[in-house]
Amino acid sequence: MTPAGAFPDSTKPGDVKASSKMGIPYRMLGRTGEKVSIIGLGGFHIIKKNTEEESIRIVRVAIDNGINFLDNCWDYNNGLSEIRMGKSLLDGYRQKVFLMTKVDGQTGKMAIMQLEESLQRLQTDTIDLLQFHEVIRMADPERIFGSDGAIEALIKAKKAGKIRFIGFSGHKNPDIHLKMLQAAKENGFLFDTVQMPLNVMDAHFESFEKKVLPVLQKNNIGVLGMKPIGNNIILKSNIVTAVECLEYAMSLPVSTVITGCESLAILQQAIDTARNFQPLSNERRSALLARTAQAAANGQYEAYKTETLFDGTSRNPQWLG
Numbered sequence: 001m002t003p004a005g006a007f008p009d010s011t012k013p014g015d016v017k018a019s020s021k022m023g024i025p026y027r028m029l030g031r032t033g034e035k036v037s038i039i040g041l042g043g044f045h046i047i048k049k050n051t052e053e054e055s056i057r058i059v060r061v062a063i064d065n066g067i068n069f070l071d072n073c074w075d076y077n078n079g080l081s082e083i084r085m086g087k088s089l090l091d092g093y094r095q096k097v098f099l100m101t102k103v104d105g106q107t108g109k110m111a112i113m114q115l116e117e118s119l120q121r122l123q124t125d126t127i128d129l130l131q132f133h134e135v136i137r138m139a140d141p142e143r144i145f146g147s148d149g150a151i152e153a154l155i156k157a158k159k160a161g162k163i164r165f166i167g168f169s170g171h172k173n174p175d176i177h178l179k180m181l182q183a184a185k186e187n188g189f190l191f192d193t194v195q196m197p198l199n200v201m202d203a204h205f206e207s208f209e210k211k212v213l214p215v216l217q218k219n220n221i222g223v224l225g226m227k228p229i230g231n232n233i234i235l236k237s238n239i240v241t242a243v244e245c246l247e248y249a250m251s252l253p254v255s256t257v258i259t260g261c262e263s264l265a266i267l268q269q270a271i272d273t274a275r276n277f278q279p280l281s282n283e284r285r286s287a288l289l290a291r292t293a294q295a296a297a298n299g300q301y302e303a304y305k306t307e308t309l310f311d312g313t314s315r316n317p318q319w320l321g
Helices: 052-064 076-088 108-122 140-144 150-159 174-186 213-218 242-250 264-275 282-296
Strands: 017-021 024-028 035-037 039-041 098-103 127-132 163-169 193-197 222-226 256-259
Touching (some): 024 264, 035 039, 039 052, 039 264, 052 076, 052 264, 076 108, 127 150, 127 193, 140 174, 150 163, 163 222, 174 193, 213 222, 242 256, 242 264, 242 282
Parallel strands (some): 098 127, 127 163, 163 193, 222 256
Antiparallel strands (some): 017 024, 024 035
């Protein structure tokens, strides 16, 4: 029997670590053959209160310090996140990174329109990983894999060399992720990656870690952890520190943990945590889970699961197509 708080076999860390660069551990991205930094730079937060010059500086300092996984999305800050990241990747930086962005479009026409815009903004001919964004409704998998669904369009875009890998992300309910994975299976498709919230609070409430992570491991699908600090909402509990949050997420069998860095100071904290990272022992993991259990029980620190505040496509259904 697995002791309380211990890593069960399906979530045991260790073999996903492959190498390091500039002191940052690198891990395999599922079955893609790619190696990515254990910390990924979130695209949304690089804009927050920053000038264009400062946004570019954050991205380039991250890359210069060994972070190669860059996250973004077609709708982040009305496209400004992609525009600034695209400028950041000039002067030889594009070749140093694994570039991911997301589209909201669930019809072929809308997904391709958004993909083409992303390619222009990011100033690249090929996006390494394109993901369906905000798969947060039970009807989304049926739309994406339906007769006018976006999956066929993205497969064609992949054959044309515009994207290399295909995944999806969501933050609402792990059952929706499972339905998306099942829809893919029924249609003879296997996603390369899946992005989802993985943090100390998720472990207790509608848990992606417990429900989805084992399925991804079984199928060798790259695991992209997000919201390790929950947009700083988790820190308002005054129960855990930012470093503990990052360490918890990185100790799971994820390929990378995407975290928002709106300043160089926050970026440096993430870099230092990655460079000093040692997987949590079962004892430390148990202590963190015990400490957070009561606060996490009803999801109050994971509002993205229980409210619509974080759901851009709910406010803008036209983005879906």
